[in-house]
Amino acid sequence: MANSSLTTRRPEILLGILLSACLVALSLQVRRPSGETVGERWLQTIVSPFAGTVAGIRTATGDVAEWSSSRRALLDENRRLRAAADGLEAEILRLRDVERDRDRLLALFGVHRTPPAGTRPARLVAVESAGLFRSALLDQGETDGVVSGGVVVAAEGLLGRVVAVGAGSARVQLLSDRVAAAGVLLVRQGRAAVARGDGKGGATILYVPTIEAVEPGDPVVTTGTDGLYPSDLPVGRISSASRSGSLFWEIQVTLAADPAKSSRVFVLPPVRPSDIPAAGQVRR
Amino acid sequence: MNALRLAAGLALSLLGTLGFGAAGLRAAPDLLLIPVGDAALRGRAPLAMFAGLLAGLLEDLVSVPGRLLGLHAFTKILLGYLLASVAARTVVVKPAAVGALLAAAVLVESVALVLLLWLLRGEALFPSPLLVLGRAAGTGLVAAALQAALRHPWRERHEARRRMRLG
Numbered sequence: 001m002a003n004s005s006l007t008t009r010r011p012e013i014l015l016g017i018l019l020s021a022c023l024v025a026l027s028l029q030v031r032r033p034s035g036e037t038v039g040e041r042w043l044q045t046i047v048s049p050f051a052g053t054v055a056g057i058r059t060a061t062g063d064v065a066e067w068s069s070s071r072r073a074l075l076d077e078n079r080r081l082r083a084a085a086d087g088l089e090a091e092i093l094r095l096r097d098v099e100r101d102r103d104r105l106l107a108l109f110g111v112h113r114t115p116p117a118g119t120r121p122a123r124l125v126a127v128e129s130a131g132l133f134r135s136a137l138l139d140q141g142e143t144d145g146v147v148s149g150g151v152v153v154a155a156e157g158l159l160g161r162v163v164a165v166g167a168g169s170a171r172v173q174l175l176s177d178r179v180a181a182a183g184v185l186l187v188r189q190g191r192a193a194v195a196r197g198d199g200k201g202g203a204t205i206l207y208v209p210t211i212e213a214v215e216p217g218d219p220v221v222t223t224g225t226d227g228l229y230p231s232d233l234p235v236g237r238i239s240s241a242s243r244s245g246s247l248f249w250e251i252q253v254t255l256a257a258d259p260a261k262s263s264r265v266f267v268l269p270p271v272r273p274s275d276i277p278a279a280g281q282v283r284r
Numbered sequence: 285m286n287a288l289r290l291a292a293g294l295a296l297s298l299l300g301t302l303g304f305g306a307a308g309l310r311a312a313p314d315l316l317l318i319p320v321g322d323a324a325l326r327g328r329a330p331l332a333m334f335a336g337l338l339a340g341l342l343e344d345l346v347s348v349p350g351r352l353l354g355l356h357a358f359t360k361i362l363l364g365y366l367l368a369s370v371a372a373r374t375v376v377v378k379p380a381a382v383g384a385l386l387a388a389a390v391l392v393e394s395v396a397l398v399l400l401l402w403l404l405r406g407e408a409l410f411p412s413p414l415l416v417l418g419r420a421a422g423t424g425l426v427a428a429a430l431q432a433a434l435r436h437p438w439r440e441r442h443e444a445r446r447r448m449r450l451g
């Protein structure tokens with residue numbers, strides 16, 4: 001069928017071939033003012049879409065390569081920035097830690113604006129509570145100048161005193177220890193008394209007659225007359241006071257310093273006998 | 285036989301064209317179109333186109349000033365095909381019809397030349413209408429005369445005259 005069509009169309013095919021040949025011959029002879037022949041111009045016109053396509057493909061390839069390259073660079077930069085951000089985050093955490101330590105130290109200096117000579121900063125590394133006995137471990141010992149009898153204070157107030165010293169550590173008897181005691185002063189009443197650890201994290205004040213007006217929230221500080229602690233160190237606040245039928249109040253004190261929360265402490269040198277105020281010098 | 289007739293026709297028409305050229309006739313008949321028309325009117329399109337190719341190339345070669353080689357070949361190939369197409373659908377044998385057909389072919393060729401030059405050069409160069417008409421008319425007359433001469437029963441007339449002399 002196709003062959004028959006080709007045969008019947010032979011004159012037209014021959015016509016097309018002959019006319020095309022003539023056109024090609026003519027186009028190669030005619031030269032335009034721009035210097036190119038018409039054939040060249042026609043060829044350019046025919047080829048230009050392909051050339052444009054090739055140029056487009058080339059440009060697209062270049063774009064893809066550039067995109068890939070910039071993507072790689074961006075990934076590298078992202079990785080680098082992430083590492084830098086991690087470093088900065090660690091630095092921020094470290095600086096926050098330093099700032100917290102600084103605040104604690106400043107607070108400690110607030111407690112003792114002019115700490116006595118021989119005062120040493122230290123860190124509580126462990127808090128132990130075995131039954132009624134409460135103690136803590138310091139990270140400094142004899143080699144650091146810590147001696148037995150040293151007074152341990154936190155930013156919030158009195159913690160206890162050093163009862164045993166090792167080469168690089170020391171044991172602190174906390175004020176809440178059952179056998180710990182300190183001479184205290186009820187500031188509002190100006191009444192001296194004795195505070196003893198209750199073995200539960202607080203303390204009990206003894207020997208305050210019921211004629212004194214005692215109220216929860218009253219501050220309690222050291223008197224300095226016991227020969228163990230210097231005067232005016234915050235001990236805590238009265239949490240409850242009850243009359244138990246006797247002549248004295250049963251007063252519970254919430255201690256100002258919590259060893260579980262205060263890792264930074266000062267170790268003050270032991271109280272010298274010359275520092276002990278006379279009974280009449282107790283502030284009222 | 286056809287090729288011989290074509291070659292003879294082309295040679296004669298080339299001589300005639302050269303003669304007209306030498307005489308300086310501006311609206312000379314397109315003698316080279318006549319062999320093309322002769323081949324086409326016998327209903328042979330390939331031969332007519334081949335004749336058009338040769339005639340056109342010859343015309344381009346002898347044109348003064350020189351024209352683009354292939355310009356008239358293009359138009360005469362086209363005319364060969366068109367004339368063959370006409371001949372395939374009608375019977376054109378009368379001298380007047382042949383003359384009119386070839387005159388029309390000259391006009392078509394002029395138009396085709398204008399279009400082709402416009403396509404190639406980018407500008408339309410219109411020939412003088414009078415010249416074109418004169419050329420068409422001249423070509424038609426020559427073609428009609430040749431057709432009349434070819435169709436004339438020369439042999440029968442000669443035999444009749446001989447019989448009359450003898451009788």
